[in-house]
Amino acid sequence: MNELKWLKSSHSEASGNACIEFAACDESHIAIRDSVYPRRHFSVGRRAFTSFVTATRSELFHHGSR
Template sequence: MKWFKSSFSETSGNACVEIALCDDGGIAIRDSVFPSRTIRASRAALAALVTEIQAGANGPARPR
C-alpha cells in the first residue's frame, strides 16, 4: 500500500494522519506514531465521518 500524509499534518512528521487506498476500494487510515495500527473503512463511511466531524456532531475535540 502507498500511504499519503494529510496536508493538515505537522511538517516535522511526528503527528501525521496517513491514508492509503486498499485493493478492495476501501480506505486505510493510520497515525504515523503507531503505523502498525490501522483502521479500514469504505469511502462512504469515511465521507460520513468527515462530514460529522466538520459539523461538530460529536461535540468539541478533547485535548490530549
C-alpha cells in the same frame, strides 16, 4: 494486504510527528493509521471515510468557533 501507498493529511504537523495517514486498500476501503504507530491501521468503507472528511471540513469539528 498489498503494499499501500500512504498519504498524509494536509492538517498534519510539518515535522511529521503527529500525522494521520490514509491509503486506498481496494475499490471500496480506505486504510487509516497514526504515523507514530505505522504498523497499526484499520480500514473503513469509502463512504464512511468520505462522510468523516466532509464532517471535519464542516463546523462540526471546529472547536471554539461558536
